[in-house]
Amino acid sequence: MKKKIVVMIVTAVLALSALTGCGGKKDDGTITVAASATPHAEILEQVKPILADQGYTLEVTVFNDYVQPNQVVEGGEFDANYFQHIPYLDSFNEEQGTHLINAGGIHYEPFGIYPGTKSDLSAIVEGDVIAVPNDTTNEARALLLLQDNGILTLKAGVGLEATVRDIEDNPYNVEIQELEAAQVPRVKDEVAFVVLNGNYAMEAGFSVAKDAVAYEQSDSEAAQTYVNVIAVKEGSENDAKIKALVEALKSDAVKEYINNTYDGGVIPFTE
Secondary structure (H helix, E strand, O other): OHHHHHHHHHHHHHHHHHHHOOOOOOOOOEEEEEEOHHHHHHHHHHHHHHHHOOOOEEEEEEOOOOOHHHHHHHOOOOOEEEEEEHHHHHHHHHHHOOOEEEEEEEEEOOOEEEEOOOOOHHHOOOOOEEEEEOOHHHHHHHHHHHHHOOOOEEOOOOHHHOOHHHEEEOOOOOEEEEEOHHHHHHHOOOOOEEEEOHHHHHHOOOOHHHHOOEEOOOOOHHHHHHOEEEEEEOOOOOOHHHHHHHHHHOOHHHHHHHHHHOOOOOEEOOO
């Protein structure tokens, strides 16, 4: 008799857990997302009314580090996070043994070529100097952007590991000046062009939308790689609420908000 009572109690507890959820995770009517403050949480605020029309309540929690947002999704406390690009996600999974996957690419923050002593790439001449960041990832993105704009050609397949040693064709014989990223904008009055990532461009007073003579496009290798994504625990990527979240973030209304708010420093990602 006692054994039957115990079985009945355990069954009741399991049934209650199935109804109420566990580990602090909300029921299916609520979508919980861990995010960085800017621009991620700001963008998420724009989808709350869209999701409300579909019967979902979006709860956004801002985190100030890049570890906890992945931990709380892995642990089941949150449905998703929005703060990281794919290389960081892959590295985190490898180092931490987590099982997080990309449920949808939302935006990227483009590298741009900015004016130095010249303001038009068509004015480039033999021997011009172009300043680029010297750290591995950022230098490769800069070189790929120069390649996309016909300034040079890299060896096939080097991709995001490219360095100046991988320049195969340099028709203008430009000199690539490699500098620590923070130093690049400081030489803009001494070189023909500078190639910068978004935060250093903004610090230098550049606007991607208004000042960049060229910037990474959605179909570029760098944008495809460094797109900021909605990350979820493997197995939940096809849940209805995750699909609703990603669809809302890729809506025309959100794209319009991004384009009107971030002056080209944040660009909606189109797959």
